[in-house]
Amino acid sequence: MARKILKSYEYKPAKLNRGYTRKSLYINVGDLSVQAKDISQMMIDKFVGGKGFDLYYLWHATLPETKWDDPENEIVMSAGPLGGMTQYSGTGKTLVCGISPMTGIPIDSNVGGYYGPLLKFSGWDALELQGKSDKDLVIFIDGNKGLIQIEEDDGLPEDTHLLNEKLTEEYAEDEDDKVNISVVCTGSAAPHIRFGMLNFSFYDPRRKTCRVKQAARGGLGTILRDKKIKALVVKFKGVKPNLNDVADISTINKIGVKYAKEMHDLDQKQNGIRKIGTANTVAIMNKYDLLPTRNFQAGGDPEAVKIYPQVFIDNFITQGIHDGCWYGCTMSCAKTADHFKLLTGPYKGQCVTVDGPEYECVAGLGANLGVFDPRAILEENFYCDTYGVDLISFATCLAFVMECFERGQINLENTGGLDLHFGNSESVLEILHQMSRGEGFGVIVGQGTRRCKQIFVEKFGADPKLLQDIGMEVKGLEYAEYCHKESLAQQGGFALTNKGPQHDEAWLIFMDQVNKQIPSFEDKADALYYYPMFRTWFGLCGLCKLPWNDIVPADNGKTDDPAKVPEHVQNYVDIFNAVTGKSIDKDELIRQSERVYNFQRVFSVRMGHGTRAEDYPPYRSLGPVSKEEYLSRQEMYDKQIREVHGKDPESLSIEEKMLIQRKHRENQFEKLMDAVYKRRGWTNEGVPTAEHLASIGMDLPELLEVLETHENKEK
Amino acid sequence: MIKVNTEDHPWNKPLTVQELLDEKGYIFPHIVVRINGQYIEEDDYATQLVQDGDDVLVLHLMAGG
Structure with missing residues (x-):
């Protein structure tokens, strides 16, 4: 690695106490300034952490009139006081906020992967990124050495799967060290669309590849590239059970063991999430008339059996490997299709690991686009991830566009010759490739449903009332994938x-x-x-x-309010108190x-x-x-x-x-x-x-x- | 006539909880059944009968997504 170092900043990593470092890191990529800030008791008392800290910083960094692409807009991320625990499932989330290119108001998005916890163990409860650079940057944090480097991109790849592999290889000392690296980046489509997302990596030593989870909603990846940040990299070696220096480790251990037993004994009976992840619910949604089909027109389709969980389990999804996106999670929902051969695009013919499919992927890229082909869904899944495209906004927006096409509101001339009838997965993939290349009708789709409505009316003479009725967005953000018109x-x-x-x-x-x-x-x-x-x-x-x-616990049904899962709510109360020492x-x-x-x-x-x-x-x-x-x-x-x-x-x-x-x-x-x-x-x-x-x-x-x-x- | 989740449902002969779930198309694996407020164990779905006039609550425990 011979990237030019534009700025180097040394610091003494703050020690964690009861879930907090009480320090946050501010980096301005415009003037390359770096600053350590103290986190006040008021912030902890009123905002707790995670999204609370993000919004607090974002408020004070921006003005009422700040737009998403103004230099003062920030990407802020924080793991929260319970983040990075290893004794209870689902404790590795990072919350990311910014002023959204889609909505013009704060967006928040939560994501797995290792970046947030490793950032915290490197001494930082939160990270603020402000300013705009004139050259592409990589920001590297070494949490063991207490070193931050802002480096100039020397021709790194644009797409996630390649960029992650390269950066992980570069910053790790050897194969064993790769698990200590996490990368945040987006992909080649993000500069051309408004719903570019962020990928957070974690290295999977069993598959020997980088895996990704997404902070997908609201265009955070688009902001990252607008700031000309190519990637964030953190390195921290030494993850162990009590890095949070909690107040009462015994209680945490006890609750963690109890929950792990529940998961072991009940998952297969209740959900089967350890076999297929969140896509376990696709069949349920179809049966209950809730699976959004062809732009939310229907709540299911007989053809949906072709994309049921068992089809993916039998044909694509690797079984028998633990698939957590953070240490200690026994839910193991982060599934993959390994050795998946791509049939289109710049990586055609290559075999890749596809992270997914999650429920939103199968429902959105599948049923809602009328695509009942599991292979096509996985290929769309892969390209959304590596190009940095929020697949929920993509699917919901394109479903709207396809209905416009079928109803004659737009035509082949408008789409540049793309046949956008529902079910045409070749066209779906071509739209994605156009987003990556920054050309064609894909760039229009990439502006999101709200702006597509305006363009279709003003430029293509579409009916504004119809488009308002069928364009599934509120505040400028696309709906997630549930057909809910009877609730x-x-x-x-x-x-x-x-x-x-x-x-x-x-x-x-x-x-x-x-x-x-x-x-x-x-x-x-x-x-x-x-x-x-x-x-x-x-x-x-x-x-x-x-x-x-x-x-849920086996006896949850006997409680007064089973929908709230009272025992698990109490788990969270007890864990919070055990970490922070509060009551x-x-x-x-x-x-x-x-x-x-x-x-x-x-x-x-x-x-x-x-x-x-x-x-x-x-x-x-x-x-x-x-x-x-x-x-x-x-x-x-x-x-x-x-x-x-x-x-x-x-x-x-x-x-x-x-x-x-x-x-x-x-x-x-x-x-x-x-x-x-x-x-x-x-x-x-x-x-x-x-x-x-x-x-x-x-x-x-x-x-x-x-x-x-x-x-x-x-x- | 019986009530299922507050709505009328025709009753023609005694049927088991499992038969009622099948009839309603309730395939979600994660539910709670109560008959006239009484919690029914899952092991009893195949044998517990639903009688005319019963008030049956079938709670699908999904507040997720």
Whole structure:
């Protein structure tokens, strides 16, 4: 390695105590300044860590008018106080934030892989990256030596799988040392699209290759390349069970052993996630009419059996190898298709390791694009990863584009000759290759659904009303892959989110649509208060959500509230206390999240967003847009017309029935918004009140100032 | 007539919990069943009968995604 070192910075790695180093690292790639910052007690008390620290730094680094590509925008990442534990499953997550190229407001994305924990063990609770470089850079942190180097790129590869292998090889002393390296990078598509994502690597000594997990949502990879950062590399040797220097290791060990036994005894019976990862739910979603198909028009398809979990297990996914993305995780969900031969693109003919497929991949790149070919899905999966493309935004946006094509809103001339009928996987892959090359119609698709709508209307003469109805985005971010139009609670679970319609805040479809557990608006509002707050907490602490409820104790069903998995909630309370030495209970856990959740909402308000007007979903999210959709569920919809509206469906045309449904469903959503805002302590316009902030201990002067400014504007 | 998750469901003859789950298409492996508030062990699904007028709760334990 002979890269030119532009800046060298030596430091004494801070010692961890009770989950924190109390130091954060600031790097400005514009002027190459490096600074160690102290993390205050106020930050720990109010923001906890992880996404909390990220948002705090982002707020203070940016202005209300900051755009995603302004130099002051930051990429901030933090592992959280529980991050890097090895005794409990799912403790290696890093939370990443920035002002999003998709939404113009803060985005947060959580990711596995080793970078966040190794960064923390190198002495840093958080990392801020600000400024814009004029040349491509690699930022290397050696956590054992206490050394940071900013290096000039000397022609490193653009794509993830090659870049990771090269950098891991370069910085490791030998094969055994590779597990001590983690790389953050994106791929060749990221500079050309808005939904470029970040790959976080971990070296897999069994396969002898670099694996990746993704901080996928919102265009964080696009920001990385806009700053001309090619890669971040951290090296730390010496991971062991108590690097966090916790307050009570005995309690942690005890809970960890108990949970590992649950996983061992119950996974095969409850989920089978250790065989196929999160793609285990594809068959379930198809059976329950929830698998988004052909741009969320339907909730399943008979052809979906071709992409069921067993097909991948039998034909592609390597079995019998532990597949955790951090040490000590017994869930082992990070599966791969090894020795997979590519049939298209620049790596055609090569055999590669494909990380995945996860549920969102099979549902999005498969069913939602009408592609029921497991081979094609894996090839799309690989190219999304190596090119640095958020596959959820890609799939949902392209599903919209394909429906536009099928409905004659765009044509072959507009697409540069690409036939975009659903199911055409060759065209799907070509769109990806165009994104990588920065050319053709792929670059337009890469602007995301919101901007595609505008382009199709203004340049191609498409119908704006239809496009608004079928373009599955809120706030500029594409929906995650669940067909949810029969669950009012989940309609809110997607649209009434801080960052946009991602399922990591609330997934209430079964509770609402199947179990009928939350029938009233107040019930739904309670769920849309509790679950987003509870799940936000994982992001404050550096945790993965999956171990909370993908496996549950054998006697969970006998508890008062099995959906919340009370024993696991108590595990988290006990672990938090055992790490930090604090004494929280399950209510304070929710309160910790609520502070950060409200901070994020006010952050959006500060940027001129974050109000009711921006929480409205497209109608496809709420009900049937087309006659075909109505007819596919006619029995159910007619029954609703009869029972809810007291009208005889036989006496009405489909158009009349669709109009009745639409009015009713839009009205229901308005009422849901009212109930949810009230439950969250917000105004009817969706803005947190000063009184509510005071009641949760989050009435910081900078927040109150934003609320006052907003109120004055509204007058 | 019985209730399944608060909705009416036709009942023609005594049927086991497992037969009811099959009838409803509830294939999700991770559920909790309660009949008139009484928790039913999974081992009993094949033998526990559902009678006319019963109020059956089938909770799918997925708040995930």
